[in-house]
Amino acid sequence: MKKVLSIAGSDCSGGAGIQADLKTFSAHGVFGMSVITSVVAENTFRVIETQDVKPDIIEKQIEAVFEDLPPEAVKIGMLACREGMLAVAKKLKEWQPSNIVIDPVMYAKNGAALMDPDSIDTLIADVIPLADMVTPNIPEAEKMAGFEIRNEEDIKKAAEIIHEMGCQSVLMKGGHSENTNEATDILFDGTDFYYFSSPRIQTKNTHGTGCTYSSAIAANLANGLPVQKAVEQAKAYITTAITHSLDIGKGNGPTHHFYDVYKNGLQEAL
Numbered sequence: 001m002k003k004v005l006s007i008a009g010s011d012c013s014g015g016a017g018i019q020a021d022l023k024t025f026s027a028h029g030v031f032g033m034s035v036i037t038s039v040v041a042e043n044t045f046r047v048i049e050t051q052d053v054k055p056d057i058i059e060k061q062i063e064a065v066f067e068d069l070p071p072e073a074v075k076i077g078m079l080a081c082r083e084g085m086l087a088v089a090k091k092l093k094e095w096q097p098s099n100i101v102i103d104p105v106m107y108a109k110n111g112a113a114l115m116d117p118d119s120i121d122t123l124i125a126d127v128i129p130l131a132d133m134v135t136p137n138i139p140e141a142e143k144m145a146g147f148e149i150r151n152e153e154d155i156k157k158a159a160e161i162i163h164e165m166g167c168q169s170v171l172m173k174g175g176h177s178e179n180t181n182e183a184t185d186i187l188f189d190g191t192d193f194y195y196f197s198s199p200r201i202q203t204k205n206t207h208g209t210g211c212t213y214s215s216a217i218a219a220n221l222a223n224g225l226p227v228q229k230a231v232e233q234a235k236a237y238i239t240t241a242i243t244h245s246l247d248i249g250k251g252n253g254p255t256h257h258f259y260d261v262y263k264n265g266l267q268e269a270l
């Protein structure tokens with residue numbers, strides 16, 4: 001069985017972060033592991049408080065995983081602060097895993113900050129160059145590229161700027177472009193742009209979509225799929241998981257990871 005590691009924050013309400021990642025890994029038939037970077041007291045409608053894990057403990061968690069169970073892919077989510085970013089970058093440079101997918105988490109759906117804005121320079125200089133794929137949503141891409149994204153040309157321009165930061169590919173997620181009937185993501189591999197579209201689902205229950213999507217891509221890469229196919233199948237998975245998302249909690253309910261979702265997603269992708 002392939003092994004996949006998530007380096008991310010803990011969402012006690014189970015919809016995003018490490019919890020969403022592990023559910024996604026299980027649904028993809030890979031063995032999931034976790035390095036927790038931050039403990040977030042959050043739910044479907046608010047973030048109460050976060051406590052960052054000490055960089056030394058982040059490093060030791062990574063050491064514990066890699067010395068014993070080296071993963072075939074690594075998904076990186078919430079990195080709250082500069083010190084945590086540097087700890088992760090140091091250990092990944094040491095262990096050099098394949099298939100690193102970075103979801104540059106900056107805000108929760110309710111707008112609460114999950115990354116110290118002052119650490120964006122460290123994210124760009126020390127973390128992004130390690131990535132085989134970076135998966136920003138539109139607000140994250142705006143912060144990284146440094147300009148407001150208003151249309152498709154802007155999305156492509158931002159993808160080129162982020163690619164220049166040293167990653168192998170950039171997947172610009174279109175979930176936040178709410179005035180369209182489609183949810184379209186654009187992958188840039190340094191040469192070409194590839195489009196992945198699905199009908200936009202009318203639901204407020206999209207907590208954890210970005211976490212789920214990046215984890216599905218990492219699992220597909222671990223399972224040996226080439227990059228475009230990994231994204232295509234992950235797109236089918238997230239679309240089905242949103243279609244069957246759960247109307248629980250007072251805010252944005254979570255995506256659904258029942259095993260059938262994966263099977264249905266695969267069937268829809270074929």
Ligand SMILES: Nc1ncnc2c1ncn2[C@@H]1O[C@H](COP(=O)(O)OP(=O)(O)O)[C@@H](O)[C@H]1O
Binds near residue numbers: 136137174198210242
């Ligand atoms: N309402 C929706 N209907 C269909 N797909 C969606 C919807 N919202 C988000 N997506 C898709 O979910 C994935 C995650 O995107 P997004 O929500 O933008 O990420 P994030 O959670 O990081 O903000 C993308 O494939 C996006 O196109």
Ligand SMILES: Cc1ncc(COP(=O)(O)OP(=O)(O)O)c(N)n1
Binds near residue numbers: 040110211
């Ligand atoms: C611990 C933790 N990590 C990441 C997020 C953000 O997850 P995302 O998939 O972008 O979903 P939303 O929270 O934006 O719905 C999080 N909330 N918590």
